[in-house]
Amino acid sequence: MEVSAMASKSVMDLMEASSGVHFSGFHMDALKQRIKDIEAPTTSATENMHKQPFVIGVAGGAASGKTTVCDMIIQQLHDQRVVLVNQDSFYHDLNEEELRRVHEYNFDHPDAFDTEQLLCVMEKLKHGQAVDIPNYDFKSYKNLFPARRINPSDVILLEGILIFHDPRVRESMNMKIFVDTAIRSFMRNAQDADVRLARRIRRDTSEKGRDIGAVLDQYSKFVKPAFDDFILPTKKYADIIIPRGGDNHVAIDLIVQHIRTKLGQHDLCKIYPNLYVIQSTFQIRGMHTLIRDSQTTKHDFVFYADRLIRLVVEHGLGHLPFTEKQVMTPTGSVYTGVDFCKRLCGVSVIRSGESMENALRACCKGIKIGKILIHREGDNGQHLIYEKLPMDISERHVLLLDPILGTGNSAVQAISLLLKKGVPESNIIFLNLISAPQGVHVVCKCFPRIKIVTSEIEIGLNKDFRVIPGMGEFGDRYFGTDDDDQQVVAAPCQ
Template sequence: MVIYFYTRVFCVYVKATTLGYAKFVKPAFDDFVHPSKKYADVIIPRGGDNHVAIDLIVQHIHTKLGQHDLCKIYPNVYVIQSTFQIRGMHTLIRDKEISKHDFVFYSDRLIRLVVEHGLGHLPFTEKQIVTPTASLYTGVDFCKKLCGVSIVRSGESMENALRACCKGIKIGKILIHRDGDNGKQLIYEKLPKDISERHVLLLDPVLATGNSANQAIELLIQKGVPESHIIFLNLISAPEGIHCVSKRFPSLKIVTSEIDVALNEEFRVIPGLGEFGDRYFGTDD
């Protein structure tokens, strides 16, 4: 990452005269500093005096270092490549002042990216076809035995993106009581009868403590789904949740768009985005 501190103050000694500035400082800035601005990932106006911007950069670097370390510890954890578009969408959906319409719109865009990335981890078979130019093309055939399972209720926000990518896909439901029992009380489940023969995309936009996810994964395994056939898709993950799930199920894959800093004392993801289900479905206060 290149950070450009937009300031005309230099750490060199120049005699404090108008002539000295015009002869040395200004030309040096114009020739060597200002042209590098176009290569910057982030531009910080007012330089070192902009403490808010610098704190944000420090937080971002800490987050990226944490992602890198977790992906090295757990090779089954995949974070989609960050771009300005993805960072911009995260900025919007994390903003507490965003409208419900915009929250849903940009959440759906991010969810679609996560789903597409998750589908890329499914097995494939080589397939050869004939193009309209009568040429042979060697490509791949999609995995046919596939289904989705959403953890009710916020996981249901990811179903439309999955249906848009996989026409006619079957989607099951799991409802887990999150409070008072460490997220370990199963309330309801409705799954395809042949789920043991399918690869499963488990849907939940936020991975916090990992307790609910572990309960859902354990249920899928009890139904005969091999651990290695489960891909857990979410928008943001807390390091604690990744540790909890990956240690217990090392063969399962986790695909997320961003790993946040930590959980707070109330087990909420920080910086996080609040109660996703309430914000998405419009039931927040």
């Protein structure tokens, strides 16, 4: 059986097991409907998610400076794998009748492009496959061979006048840029058209071998009307509008900075805005290396696990609401800062979650910490069998503590109990050290308003529902209750 089907079955089984016992009035009928269609991806599918490229669409009128903008982005991202895909490569071949009347053919109309072929190429690139891009000849108006081979890359720049026109193409993009040649908005109609016309004349006469008369005739008949009818209306879909095109170095620098930030994020963070992975450093990677090593002693495991837990807790506290506060410094100056959230508590999932309590107490003096015990029955069902929570928990922000997020079953149970106790979903921050993508999918889809803070996203789950590469049975390793004669190789789902 596939992991996805088993994980989904596991979630549903735990719902059946939790209705009626252990908690008076604790039922999950509403939650059943919410996660009815959730299926966690298989391990292989999860691995492919790491290879998803960052797709940037660059649109604008003809000769507006799109290619210049793309070239500048590519130049600044020299340390990344970047490819450029031009919409111009996907023109339809002209038949004999169209060739005879080529001066009447509108190359700026959406129907002039083979959008289906473009979508096919983009889909393959997004799934890590090499593709052949058509080599369109603007003198014969046909695709020539050989085609241009493009390999999978980290960044795909898709450039063209009408790439925002088809919603299917737009949906494939992570960022949409519209290049505008105008300097001031009130000058746009006249100046933008003049600049684009001058550039088009230069380009078409030198690169495509056309005479000026033909260029001007085509511009007045097709180019300008198409810009007003098809291209300009797509400007509203842009995330970023760059005035002055390639001359706007500040805008391009900011775009490149944003791209670098996004490339550093895990792909799941792009899907779920409520998922936060703390920024990795060599120190963090080194600590992960130590706690994952099966030969690491208990003393070292606890020491470095505590350091990582403290980082996760601090990051989680940063997502709490705050109020502005002014204080007087010893120099007699006024400092404007913020005041910590007062209504806060922790809830640990017994037993491994208790390993995170000391870090929380060290960060929040006198904090109340509740407990939830979830009993596993094999791999397909779990029962809530014990809870001890603050009486006023519904009025507090809650930091839910559990170092491992595997299938998401325990998290679903624990969060559902907190909701039953009246805690608003948006008041819950779930803290863990490592998270399997399957668990992230389940929790984020069931509870889209909670926040998940973790230090690393794992590869996935194996056939036994154990997190891989994992760090072993976390509770046993932390509290020293593991069997020394048995090698610990993977963490069970929490």
